[in-house]
Amino acid sequence: MSTRTTTRLAAVVAIGALGLSACGATKKDSPTAGSTAAGDSKPATGLQIMVPNSPGGGYDTTARTAAKVMEDAKITGSIQVFNLPGAGGTVGLQRVVNEKGNGKLGMLMGLGVVGASHTQKSEAKLSDTTPIARLIEEAGAIVVPKASPYKDINQLVDAWKKDPAKINVGGGSSPGGPDHLLPMQLAKAVGIDPKTVSYISYDGGGELLPAILGNKINFGASGFGEFLPQVKAGSVRVLAVTSEQRIPALKDVPTMKESGIDFTFTNWRGIVAPPGISEADKKVWVDALTKMHDTQAWKDAEAKYGWTDAFQAGDEFGAFLKAQDQSVSEILQNLGLAS
């Protein structure tokens, strides 16, 4: 009985999807949508994704885009996306940990939440959660003002090594956030004591950019996306990107590795679930996100927002998350910002 209902439901859904794709005949993603819907399991329903910061931010855009792609491709039923901002994401983290066993809840998170869980001395730890998948990442960039004397990353690093305290580094996040972790880890990699780094925190790219343009700081460390328009206009220079490979949008900019500095750093985003959820629930999430990752709509969204694909699901992501948690914790303890 139930199998038959499932088949019928899948058929109805498939027809519905076909109907939709017929309406939007010019859409590139229609075939993918049709085929996923005809898959063996029925769409998961009643899922919720929590965003641990405010509407309109990076996490929010990622969560809402992912939810929309999954709904449109009939991978899942409608997904409720809601915001629970606070304390760098740790208010949301606490909620996820409290919702032990709730297999319908997921939280969009990233490196920023990892850092905040340590600086905010959060009782809830990321190691308590069930890792589901990493979705995307963004490489960091080292940016200098147009008038800066530093023409390449090695000149900058040499000057920095000579007198770390004299070089002001600006970033768009509070201590513990990605823009703070980037220069601290870079300092460590090139042999500078992170404690001597003079880091100045700005409130997001909107405040960091004028500080660079106005020559108030020696260099800025942030995600590369924030600077693209300024780079094109020639008002700032990117000395290096922190990814493994060069960034297509900045193809003339070398990576750190090419410049002889063994250092990579990316700000990533992914989804975790509450502790103690059943294997079946975990599989529903992993399968849904894997299918979403395969759709053309998701690839289009990645291209639109300039996200780099970094899909990694289940235990693989779990291992990655653990390693990140470890290295962030070490550097913040070293700086006296976490216990």
Place this chain on the structure above:
Amino acid sequence: MDNLNNLIEGFGHILTPINLLYAFVGVTVGTAVGVLPGIGPAMTLALLLPITFGLDPTQAMILFCGVFYGGMYGGSTTSILLNTPGESSSVVTALEGNKMAKAGRAAQALATAAIGSFVAGTIATLLLAFVMPQVVAFAIKLGSPDYLAIIMLAFVGAAAVLGSSRIRGFASLLIGLAIGIVGIDRVTGQQRMTFDLPQLADGIDIVVVAVGLFAVGEALWVAAHLRRKAGSVIPVGKPWMGREDWRRSWKPWLRGTALGFPFGAIPAGGAEVPTFLSYVTERKLTKHPEEFGKGAIEGVAGPEAANNASAAGTLVPLLAIGLPTNATAAIMLSALQGWGLDPGPLLIEKQPVLVWTLVASLFVGNTMLLLLNLPLAPAWAKLLQIPRPYLYAGILFFAAMGAWTVNGQAFDLYLLLAIGLLGFAIRRFGFPVLPLIIGVILAPIAELHLRRSLQLSHGDLSGLVGGPVSWVCYAVIAVAILWPLIARLIRTAGGNGGPGSGPGQHTTISTEASA
């Protein structure tokens, strides 16, 4: 006059029925979210964002700007009528606006806010069209030392509004500073004064503080006196602004615009500081100082013009170099990116039609706001005829909803009640409210810029003085503080200094009046 031609072309694009419809929907929605406390334009835009990707970018931006301007305007309505500021930028409006409403002059207060917003919006949009590149070049040069100097100037201005007793004034300011400091310290990322409550980690929202102090505090006050005193009925006033109202409003409108526009355009400006500076300025320059605190129309006209001018100013760095200076602008920026447009230094060159249509749409939106709100002013004012128990029940409902919507957590409701009790207490013991609000708004900003300036200079105190802006500010502060002394010297030397109208004059009067 290339810009003028472009602007005329922009008008040509916007004056189609469908674009006008989007502008109309935008200002209506904006006014509505402005009226509802807690829901700001930023959140509205974020929620509208997914819907608008189907629209043409120009139309969507017209819609967004309508929401943005409408929100700035709508916030004043609840401030004036219910003493419940909808947005942080209309907190100052409540000070005089609600007093006017209680004196039966709600319609005049709403009208001066509407016309002031229109005048400020129009002038600021003109400025936006013609001085955009120069403003941006100037804004980028400002650094933390300059911001610090501006805020110091505001603090000195605060001395003028400490009220009748200096002790109470300073106590009130310090309570405000203490509330303002709660939350994550931006320099070290550590929590301060949060008592291990994660809900306090992001600080106490200014809307919760203002609504608690004003609306809840007052409701408690009224409730406490309901049985002892017969309720004074709010008189029914004239529906329109009289000649005297116009005469007293136009200068504050212009001054408010002059203050608001540059603050919107500079990266760390915002709409709160200029509304407050405008209030202090009007209070000092007014010919009716005795009316301040009892419902002076200047105290509504100036700040309302300032917050709208600041809204237009925000678009300057956004359109000129792709730099968002507040949350609303940041969402507009991400919308532009979503359409594959490159907001940035090249936007004007690459998308002149979009930019100029947008500027033209601001004019249209502004006119629509005036047409929408001016006739409504007398109608809104009738709201105050509701019997007091019902009226205050309504106010409390709005206040609670506002506090809830900020973060969607029950904790904020308890906080609202606690701050309401504080509001009741400061009323009971005659503490002035304004210094407290100033403390909450300015303390965190002042601290941030002070510490950032010192970080940038590696602890060297000379880092506290920045560019020309900071010199001017410190010079004005020096004159304001030393003025009583200078005035006395001049009087003794010349024999007839007379009752001068220097900036320090009213400071002395208001702080020492009945000390």
